[in-house]
Amino acid sequence: MTRSNSRILTGTRIRERRLALSRRQADVARAAGISAAYLNLIEHNRRPVGEHLVVRLAAALDVPAAELAEGREEARIAALREAAARLPAEVAAELDQAPEMLARFPGWAAVLIATARRAEGLERQLVTLSDRMTQDPYLLTTLHEVLSAVTSIRSTASILAEGGEIPPDWRDRFHANLDGDSLRLSRTAQALVAYLDSFDTQGAIFTPQEEVEAWIAAGAPPVDEAADLASDAARTLARDHLDRLTRDRAVLPDRVLTDAAALEPDPLRMAARLQQPLDLVMRRLADLKPRGFENAGLLICDGSGALILRSPSPGFPLARPGDACPLWPLFQALAQPQTAIAARLQAPSGRRFRSLSLATRHQPLGVEGPVLSHAQMLILPEEAGQPGEAGLPIGPACRICPRIGCPARREPSILATA
Numbered sequence: 001m002t003r004s005n006s007r008i009l010t011g012t013r014i015r016e017r018r019l020a021l022s023r024r025q026a027d028v029a030r031a032a033g034i035s036a037a038y039l040n041l042i043e044h045n046r047r048p049v050g051e052h053l054v055v056r057l058a059a060a061l062d063v064p065a066a067e068l069a070e071g072r073e074e075a076r077i078a079a080l081r082e083a084a085a086r087l088p089a090e091v092a093a094e095l096d097q098a099p100e101m102l103a104r105f106p107g108w109a110a111v112l113i114a115t116a117r118r119a120e121g122l123e124r125q126l127v128t129l130s131d132r133m134t135q136d137p138y139l140l141t142t143l144h145e146v147l148s149a150v151t152s153i154r155s156t157a158s159i160l161a162e163g164g165e166i167p168p169d170w171r172d173r174f175h176a177n178l179d180g181d182s183l184r185l186s187r188t189a190q191a192l193v194a195y196l197d198s199f200d201t202q203g204a205i206f207t208p209q210e211e212v213e214a215w216i217a218a219g220a221p222p223v224d225e226a227a228d229l230a231s232d233a234a235r236t237l238a239r240d241h242l243d244r245l246t247r248d249r250a251v252l253p254d255r256v257l258t259d260a261a262a263l264e265p266d267p268l269r270m271a272a273r274l275q276q277p278l279d280l281v282m283r284r285l286a287d288l289k290p291r292g293f294e295n296a297g298l299l300i301c302d303g304s305g306a307l308i309l310r311s312p313s314p315g316f317p318l319a320r321p322g323d324a325c326p327l328w329p330l331f332q333a334l335a336q337p338q339t340a341i342a343a344r345l346q347a348p349s350g351r352r353f354r355s356l357s358l359a360t361r362h363q364p365l366g367v368e369g370p371v372l373s374h375a376q377m378l379i380l381p382e383e384a385g386q387p388g389e390a391g392l393p394i395g396p397a398c399r400i401c402p403r404i405g406c407p408a409r410r411e412p413s414i415l416a417t418a
Contacts, residue, residue, distance in 0.1 A: 010054070011045035012103035013068050017061045018043070031060035076102055080109060083116035118232075142192045149185035153178060193400075208233035209321045212241065213310055241309070245287060252276055252284050261290040267356055267378060268340050278340060279358050282378040286311060295381050299330050303373035313379040315351045319397035326408040327394045330377035333357035337373065344382075344391030348402055352382040352391050 018028050029039040033056060041047040049057070049068075058065040077098050084093035102109045156177050160166075166174070211234040252274065264270045267285060271278040286298035297313030305324070312318045317325070324331075329343045337359040345353045359375035395401030398411045 010049050010068060011043050011047075012100055014039075014049075014057055014061070015043035016104055017063055017068070021061065023061070028057070028060050032056040076109065076113060079113045079116070083112055114232075114235075139192075142188060145188045146185065146192065149181050149188060152181045153185065156181070208237055209308075209310070212237045216241065216311060244283075248280055248283055248287070252280055254288055257281075257284050257288055258290045261285070261292055265292050277360075279360055279374075279376060282356065282358065282376055286378060293380065297379035298376060299328070299379070300374060300376040301330055301334075303334065305331055305334070309376075313353060313381050315347065315349065315381060316353060316379055317347045317349070317394065317396035317401075319400060323397035323399070325394045325397060325401065326410070327392060327406075328377065329355055329357040329392075330375050333359040333375040333377070334373055335359075337361050344389055345379075345394050346391040348393075348395050354380045354382060 018025070025039050025043070026036040029036040032039070032053065034053070038047065042049055054068050055065045058068050061068075080098040080102065081095055084095055084098075156174050160171075160174055160178075215234070215238055256274065260270050260274050264273055267281055268278060271281040274281065283298065285293045286296045289296055295313050297316055298309065298311050299307060300309035301307050301324075307321065307324060310318060310321070319325075329341050329345075333339070333341050338361075339358070341357045343355050343357070345355055347353070355377050357375060357377040359373055361371050361373050363369050363371055393403055393406070395403055395406075398406075398409050398413060401409075401413050403409075403413075
């Protein structure tokens, strides 16, 4: 962006703010310590505005100085131009007026930027899904195999349903065909669903929660960049997450936690040493990941058992949002609030983990309000091949868990074999 564009933006914003307050140039100029004539030149973008003068004008106009500063709007102007670049060729936007639009109509500019970013995100998602459905050779071959097996079963069943005399040897052959084709269909369908579940977790994003989780996994950029998320719900969740991190970091700074982790590897004793709540220490360990906790993960659920944060440790079995293993100690903690529950866990892959779970309760509306519960589980992987107990067998979710005879199973697994 050129210097002139920056001046246009600053002067226009000053003028628009003054007019919105119904203030006279002379009054604002007097409060800022300049002449009315000089303020008039500034508002018409004929004079530069220094940093100190911006501060004085902001005070006179009762607005944060950042709202009048030049540099903070450059990214938004670039975003407006990017949105205009996505228009059809026959639609020409007045690109040179982008600073003026942002200055005069900041609300509408924000709406346009957010809409353009959301459209771009949805477009990327649509392209990803379309490419996968039309070009993935494994998916196409597997779907063809399913249709072939279904057609074969249907043809054989039609012959048997027609009645009439069928020689015993032909009837036996048809029955064998039904058995073979149904077995082939079952195996192919199981493989297809397992493949689609794998694709869901590795590629496409379908819910706001998954969008935020991918954003967190990428490093959780600053709060201003939460606007890059495609959906309104995801942006709200991201800002809530960042607000929570900000509050936690203010209470328990990075340096204090790093020093404590170097002295005490047990989170419970660490919390006692720091004289801080255990749930806060657990969240900060998963966020900062100091030495000894580099691969720490964290799961948080509300009182209904719905997961509201999923940042698992590498290798920990996790299903799509809305599904989970009922054996996770996370849910056991809900029944024992304020009690730390330590457990060893073993995934179907053989990977082992240590976990620490804690549930808390609070009444944000006072004693007459409802009691709200939250539980969180800190997850720490154990070294491969390290001796020790196998731990509690857990999985991702019943539908895609291969464990046979699990006492907590609520639906048959499509991956389990007899």
